[in-house]
Amino acid sequence: MAGIVRIDDDVIDTGYFIRTLKLGGQFEGLVEQMVRDRLTVLAARRQGLAPAPAEVQERADQFRRIQGLHRAADMNHYLDALGVSLDEFEAFVTDGLLLEKMLAQVCSERAVEQYFKLNSPKFDSVEISHIVLDSEGKAKEMMAALADDPESFGEMVSEHSVGEAREHGGAIGRVPRGALRPDLEARIFNAGAGDLLGPFPSPDRTLFEIFAVNAKHPATLDEDTALEIRRLLREEWLAARAQEHIIEACPPGR
Incomplete structure (x- = not known):
């Protein structure tokens, strides 16, 4: 050797x-x-x-x-x-x-533009905040209270939310499509700015989450989006090329 x-x-x-x-x-x-x-x-x-x-x-x-x-x-x-x-x-x-x-x-400019034209919803994002409560009853009461006074959302988070949701007034920030649980994503992305959604139970139903949609950001072909599209184009193209060849590990010693 x-x-x-x-x-x-x-x-x-x-x-x-x-x-x-x-x-x-x-x-x-x-x-x-x-x-x-x-x-x-x-x-x-x-x-x-x-x-x-x-x-x-x-x-x-x-x-x-x-x-x-x-x-x-x-x-x-x-x-x-x-x-x-x-x-x-x-x-x-x-x-x-x-x-x-x-x-x-x-990954040409034309390919990026075409991909964006066909897939622009994939690059939408929303700004959201949440409150997490430890019972369904409390969550329903909170929804009713926020419906009457939506401006109190941050105050309600500080006073009533459990866990890390208390930080930053419950703000999660800007979230791209695909980052949320499937049972939440369609509801949140179809909601309008200012809407309240929930309560959504955790899988074990020990916590209940309320979301506020603070802003919606339809996709734009900016530098960050173009960079992500180039990555996706490259990955999809490479996956297709890999199907055209036999790729296998060589035995030791060869």
């Missing part, structure tokens, strides 16, 4: 290195990322994407500048120390450019 580093007569070989990554919980994530990158590069090649020689040269020059390798001899010594050939380095640079080109196509 190939050695990686030697400390006196003690050699850290590739087997020890891989075992350490596995036992330390790092191996699976590293392999997953490598698989994702390789799927992307394979798809780019299949589509005939190819960086121009000038692009490869510019990216290689950028790599050298970052590493402080200002002469050709310095670069050669650097690669020799890593045990990497010039051809392997060029393949590494080319694959990196292919990955970028493929993902730029998958």
Whole structure:
């Protein structure tokens, strides 16, 4: 088994290195990322994407500048120390450019806009507060009291709510669609600003929750939403590419 580093007569070989990554919980994530990158590069090649020689040269020059390798001899010594050939380095640079080109196509501005157009409700959010009470009777009485005086919500939280709901006047803050329990989400997102909803029992019916919808925020294609859409596009695209290949772990020793 190939050695990686030697400390006196003690050699850290590739087997020890891989075992350490596995036992330390790092191996699976590293392999997953490598698989994702390789799927992307394979798809780019299949589509005939190819960086121009000038692009490869510019990216290689950028790599050298970052590493402080200002002469050709310095670069050669650097690669020799890593045990990497010039051809392997060029393949590494080319694959990196292919990955970028493929993902730029998958997550293009047009693709983001189209995804948002078809899925905009997914990115709605609401601002809500809650009161948590320890009996259904108290919760029903509270609903009646708040119906007469909704402005007293924060005061009622401070005086009557149990647990952490007392903090910040019961404010939960801005919540995106998908973050709430399924039995709450439809009711809350279909409510109007200023509405009171509840009481909703906990699964064991020991607590009862009342929600106030403070504000509604229909989805807008802002920077944060675009970032999330790019993530979703990338994940959906990678899942589809994974179905096109046989992906399996290699037996030890291969």
